[in-house]
Amino acid sequence: MRRLWPQSTGAQLLVMLLLALGASQGLSLLVFSDERDRAVRAALGYEAAGRAANVAQLLDEAPEELRPQIVLAANSPLVRFWLDDEPAVDHAGHDSVGISDRLRSALNDPDRDILVEIHDRTDDLPAVEDVPHGMRQMHSAMLAERTGPLELAMSIRLESGEWLNVRSMFHRPVGQWLFGDIAALLIAAVLITLVAVLTSVRIVRPLARLADAADRAGKGEEVDALPETGPREVRDTVRAFNRMQDRIRRFVSGRTRMLAALGHDLRSPLTAMRLRLELIEEGEDRDRLEALVEEMQTMVEATLAFARGEAVTEETVTLDLRELLQSLAGETLDASMADDGDAAAVMARVRPVSLKRALRNLIDNAARYGGGAEVGLKRDGDAAVISISDNGPGLPEDQLEAVFEPFRRLEASRSRDTGGSGLGLAIARTILRAHGGDVILRNRETGGLIASVELPL
Structure with missing residues (x-):
């Protein structure tokens, strides 16, 4: 029914x-x-x-x-x-x-x-x-x-x-009045149909625009203010959505300006410290201080990138995810695309630079700490599912979610000596969620980790 x-x-x-x-x-x-x-x-x-x-x-x-x-x-x-x-x-x-x-x-x-x-x-x-x-x-x-x-x-x-x-x-x-009643019923049905169509257009069209705008906003796209048309309740809903969008824009704009100023203020002392190091004679102390400054510089840049969540002004474009993943796998050592026999294009609207960074973080993570990365792609309804598998030792079950927290590192396999800052997975999840998707980790039965990424199409 x-x-x-x-x-x-x-x-x-x-x-x-x-x-x-x-x-x-x-x-x-x-x-x-x-x-x-x-x-x-x-x-x-x-x-x-x-x-x-x-x-x-x-x-x-x-x-x-x-x-x-x-x-x-x-x-x-x-x-x-x-x-x-x-x-x-x-x-x-x-x-x-x-x-x-x-x-x-x-x-x-x-x-x-x-x-x-x-x-x-x-x-x-x-x-x-x-x-x-x-x-x-x-x-x-x-x-x-x-x-x-x-x-x-x-x-x-x-x-x-x-x-x-x-x-x-x-x-x-009986037949003398039945035809008249049927005719009246048909006329009333036609009139009601016209009224229903006109009413539904006034109600449904603004709601359809609102649903489309909310979906695009959830994927991080720029959405213009919607026209406030339709019944009063629909107009109030659209008006509230427009106000919410305006508040979000002001908040993001203010945060972007603040981060730009913060980045300038943090880089200035580090630049001054580099200049001071040039005046120190070469030796073990100078090398140790230079390494410390480089580490601080790396942490500052990673922190600012995570806080920004990538450039919010980046345009959204439609691209083939399979082609993007093949390119990233080819750029990374010990990474390859899974041969699943499916070469069909999977098109999605994304912000290409930020999405590349998120996927590159995940592929590099698997290749560096898991002994190699195998990348797969499949379509599941209205979503694309990307899998990035490695052959490493895996993670404890209670750490599969914790590793997405900023600056969270497992010292046994991801010490700072290997170059990790503890922000790679956090940045990847932030970017993917800004696209309306997400990423989760789970241990493979045969050993290793698999990162599952879901993106709306």
């Missing part, structure tokens, strides 16, 4: 409105069908009752020898009259439209004995040979069409004590 239900807001709105229209129309038909049926019965019954009242008055006033001729003359293909000592209607209580009261009013006799029955004869129509000759044509049509005929029977006591019995059968005109 959930598969059949539409997923978009506009389609859901349209389906719900149409369902509500169908339910309301169906309820209306159920509520008013009985009233309409009663109106139809009354209209057709009143016509037959008027004829019966006229015949009863004639019989009350006519001589006894003329009564058979009056009854015979009153018969028609639609209404049959006959006289009897007993009423043809043997009980009261089925006069749902007030025909008996209308008859008494026409006869000007409120105490006259009158019995009336109205029955739906759809399921128990008598055979044609049991119907009076004049009514057989209409009766045959009812049998053929199954139109839901109604039978009206009346018994009126005459002043002579005899009973005037009347029986009539007529079609229920």
Whole structure:
């Protein structure tokens, strides 16, 4: 059932409105069908009752020898009259439209004995040979069409004590109003569809723009302010998003300026220390101080790069990740691309310089400390999954997440003597998360580490 239900807001709105229209129309038909049926019965019954009242008055006033001729003359293909000592209607209580009261009013006799029955004869129509000759044509049509005929029977006591019995059968005109209701329903459905489409456009289009802008902002792209259109709630949401984007820009801009000033302030003393070292005579002390200054310079540059999270003004471009990884693997010693038989391009919108740095950090890390790096790439739905495997000793399970913390180093394998500053993995994760992705480490069953990178496409 959930598969059949539409997923978009506009389609859901349209389906719900149409369902509500169908339910309301169906309820209306159920509520008013009985009233309409009663109106139809009354209209057709009143016509037959008027004829019966006229015949009863004639019989009350006519001589006894003329009564058979009056009854015979009153018969028609639609209404049959006959006289009897007993009423043809043997009980009261089925006069749902007030025909008996209308008859008494026409006869000007409120105490006259009158019995009336109205029955739906759809399921128990008598055979044609049991119907009076004049009514057989209409009766045959009812049998053929199954139109839901109604039978009206009346018994009126005459002043002579005899009973005037009347029986009539007529079609229920169901088709006369059904077409109009269907036409009204279709017109209403068309109008509701137009309203739903216009409403969904006003709601869905701004929301679609907002979703696209939020997705691009989550990947680190520059997003212009969105137009504030649509209903009030949608405008408020877009306005809040624009304000959030503006605050983030101001924050990043302020941090960038601060880091630029900080970088200048940190480099100046280091440059002065290098100049001072040139004045010291060569020897063991000078070499030790030079190494210390170089280490400080490296740490300062790495710290500033990590804090910046790479240049925020870098343009986003679309490139082939497979081609990028092949290039990085070719530039690194002891690194190669996995031969998975898939040479298809995997296109993604990225900031190329920062992404190269993140992936290079991971590949260099595997090649330097794991005895070699094998790089793989596959597509998983709307994401690209990059794997960088090594053959090293691996890491303790409780350190797989901790190594992403800034300046976190495992002294046994990543001492400062090997050139590590403890920021490579932290910088890589910062860059990848700025692209809307992430990186995790896990130990391989056959030994070594595997870094799994996921990037949205």
